[in-house]
Amino acid sequence: MAARPELLMRLRIEKPIIQAGMAGGITTPELVAEVTKAGGLGTIGAGYMHAENLRSAIQRVKKQTEGAFAVNVFVPETPEVVPGDVQKANEKLSLIHKKLNLDSAPVPEKLPSFFEEQLEVVIEEKIEICSFTFGLPSPEQMKRLKAHGVFLIGTATSVEEAARNEQAGMDAVVAQGSEAGGHRGTFAESFEKAMVGTMALVPQVVDKVDIPVIAAGGIMDGRGVLAAHALGAEAVQMGTAFLTCRESGAPPAHQQAVLTSKETDTAITTIFSGKPARGITNKMMAWMEALDHKWPPYPVQNMLTQPIRREAARQNESAFMSLWSGQGTRLSVQEPAAAMIKRLMEEAEEAWESL
Amino acid sequence: MAARPELLMRLRIEKPIIQAGMAGGITTPELVAEVTKAGGLGTIGAGYMHAENLRSAIQRVKKQTEGAFAVNVFVPETPEVVPGDVQKANEKLSLIHKKLNLDSAPVPEKLPSFFEEQLEVVIEEKIEICSFTFGLPSPEQMKRLKAHGVFLIGTATSVEEAARNEQAGMDAVVAQGSEAGGHRGTFAESFEKAMVGTMALVPQVVDKVDIPVIAAGGIMDGRGVLAAHALGAEAVQMGTAFLTCRESGAPPAHQQAVLTSKETDTAITTIFSGKPARGITNKMMAWMEALDHKWPPYPVQNMLTQPIRREAARQNESAFMSLWSGQGTRLSVQEPAAAMIKRLMEEAEEAWESL
Numbered sequence: 001m002a003a004r005p006e007l008l009m010r011l012r013i014e015k016p017i018i019q020a021g022m023a024g025g026i027t028t029p030e031l032v033a034e035v036t037k038a039g040g041l042g043t044i045g046a047g048y049m050h051a052e053n054l055r056s057a058i059q060r061v062k063k064q065t066e067g068a069f070a071v072n073v074f075v076p077e078t079p080e081v082v083p084g085d086v087q088k089a090n091e092k093l094s095l096i097h098k099k100l101n102l103d104s105a106p107v108p109e110k111l112p113s114f115f116e117e118q119l120e121v122v123i124e125e126k127i128e129i130c131s132f133t134f135g136l137p138s139p140e141q142m143k144r145l146k147a148h149g150v151f152l153i154g155t156a157t158s159v160e161e162a163a164r165n166e167q168a169g170m171d172a173v174v175a176q177g178s179e180a181g182g183h184r185g186t187f188a189e190s191f192e193k194a195m196v197g198t199m200a201l202v203p204q205v206v207d208k209v210d211i212p213v214i215a216a217g218g219i220m221d222g223r224g225v226l227a228a229h230a231l232g233a234e235a236v237q238m239g240t241a242f243l244t245c246r247e248s249g250a251p252p253a254h255q256q257a258v259l260t261s262k263e264t265d266t267a268i269t270t271i272f273s274g275k276p277a278r279g280i281t282n283k284m285m286a287w288m289e290a291l292d293h294k295w296p297p298y299p300v301q302n303m304l305t306q307p308i309r310r311e312a313a314r315q316n317e318s319a320f321m322s323l324w325s326g327q328g329t330r331l332s333v334q335e336p337a338a339a340m341i342k343r344l345m346e347e348a349e350e351a352w353e354s355l
Numbered sequence: 356m357a358a359r360p361e362l363l364m365r366l367r368i369e370k371p372i373i374q375a376g377m378a379g380g381i382t383t384p385e386l387v388a389e390v391t392k393a394g395g396l397g398t399i400g401a402g403y404m405h406a407e408n409l410r411s412a413i414q415r416v417k418k419q420t421e422g423a424f425a426v427n428v429f430v431p432e433t434p435e436v437v438p439g440d441v442q443k444a445n446e447k448l449s450l451i452h453k454k455l456n457l458d459s460a461p462v463p464e465k466l467p468s469f470f471e472e473q474l475e476v477v478i479e480e481k482i483e484i485c486s487f488t489f490g491l492p493s494p495e496q497m498k499r500l501k502a503h504g505v506f507l508i509g510t511a512t513s514v515e516e517a518a519r520n521e522q523a524g525m526d527a528v529v530a531q532g533s534e535a536g537g538h539r540g541t542f543a544e545s546f547e548k549a550m551v552g553t554m555a556l557v558p559q560v561v562d563k564v565d566i567p568v569i570a571a572g573g574i575m576d577g578r579g580v581l582a583a584h585a586l587g588a589e590a591v592q593m594g595t596a597f598l599t600c601r602e603s604g605a606p607p608a609h610q611q612a613v614l615t616s617k618e619t620d621t622a623i624t625t626i627f628s629g630k631p632a633r634g635i636t637n638k639m640m641a642w643m644e645a646l647d648h649k650w651p652p653y654p655v656q657n658m659l660t661q662p663i664r665r666e667a668a669r670q671n672e673s674a675f676m677s678l679w680s681g682q683g684t685r686l687s688v689q690e691p692a693a694a695m696i697k698r699l700m701e702e703a704e705e706a707w708e709s710l
Binding site for chain 1: 513
């Protein structure tokens, strides 16, 4: 295959593979560093990280590599916290608390706000690449990051969202197809309407914007990498594939669930965080969906279920975790990240030769 | 690109492009013949056709080409017709009848059964290729078709469904991703679980079965054709792309709706036929969905809405048609089928050169 040097040169990477910034402890500094050392782009999933934790994660990656890596942050939302709603939700969740021997249920009085501080850490630590989920930073934030030379990558689940990313000044955009695991990046559409498959989404986004497009959603091996290029993407972003890497921080039970699942085992749910996300259906998801309760909005609901999921991780109890996963589960492999990236490129080459 | 001769030789085609057997008058004999003459595989969408209409369509195609073409049929279901349910549904639909000045509402006493007769026509007319939607024919039917040398293509929306197609003796299988327009081919899964995007579905199916896999869903141009090959498919099946061809029998208002839609404008609905299908949301769909009525099952509901859709087609009134469409709408083009196939191959070549 001919090189596609433009985006890769800007990202200082040799292989068109970006490890997605999965939040919640999956992207250990080891995973990020190994991906970067293997020629891809590692990403710290800083979504829910306090600034000082982010700084420490960054420094741990830096100790392992001088290569470029990215930080992924969540553009914040600040709905009102209605105490009655929180209490009602916690009452329902108390059944799960009991199961896990968790005594206290959190009642957030105000929402954490660490986005500004995260961006300051990105600037102070001279992070070269910052990616965003759930929308666009303010024009001032964009300007400040750009002034410090940070390469900015947005997320889109529709053509319109991609265009808005470009207009806001993003340097590249991830087109996230409906196959993708974890949170939908949707911010300007109803999420149902923006459930567009990768095969349909990527070329339509490529035709609309002039910035490089990164394909995401259902890409799990070298065939997917090649297919994404055929559709006009300049790189791919892969989450689920890296989730089962040896260096992944995902609990073993989560990894096992992905490794043993079928492509029909995932569903979109809002019960974990208040925002739609794709995961493998488990007990907690099925039970909470069946209650048909109006849970608090993101990020309140996320704060309410976080202690449960953290304790479930500690106990390695998959029934009460958020088992984020895309639809390519049957293609998941447990191996070191460096071996995975090598394999992906070999498979892509092989697929190309057979065209 | 290197040739992938195996499947294409069996299908007697030069280009790995199958025009999907869209039912309801879209696949005119002219469309089918033009696709075949251009080196692809035309398909008569015989889903709802009486045997004699199918025979006449076949004969009209044969007058235009000696090339191979396919017939697509629907594997039948025979739920009980509950007269009370039918009456209730018709009462609800009477509002639309009035809008369109349609006076009589059909009350089916028994379900039409033309599947066996369709298969006889396929055999008598020496049709070389027959494709199936909504499941598997009986072992006897499979055996009889095979004895007459008919090449059999099944439809799958999951890996398991693909495996069942192979076990039943299909010679090839269409892996239909969630992007696809029109009816979901799902027959062995809950349809929600089998909403798997093409990018994720195709390689997982390819890994499972030994028969050739045909990719469908969101493929609208040469980039999609190449991407499908990268994923391991030996050919593509395209519906929406051919729906706006000059030779298409889709009402002009339907074609116009596809040509002017965004990728976020479609949704899955069961209101038209009783089975889930993807179409552009219009007045009839929105109104019937909002009623939240339990409509009769397929194919009863299809019979109830058919006169409405037929009259809407006559009046070219898109508000009351089923505007079947996949998610690749922005890539749709109005041109002769032969020009489209030429363009698809040129685009695929171009995309390949830029890899």
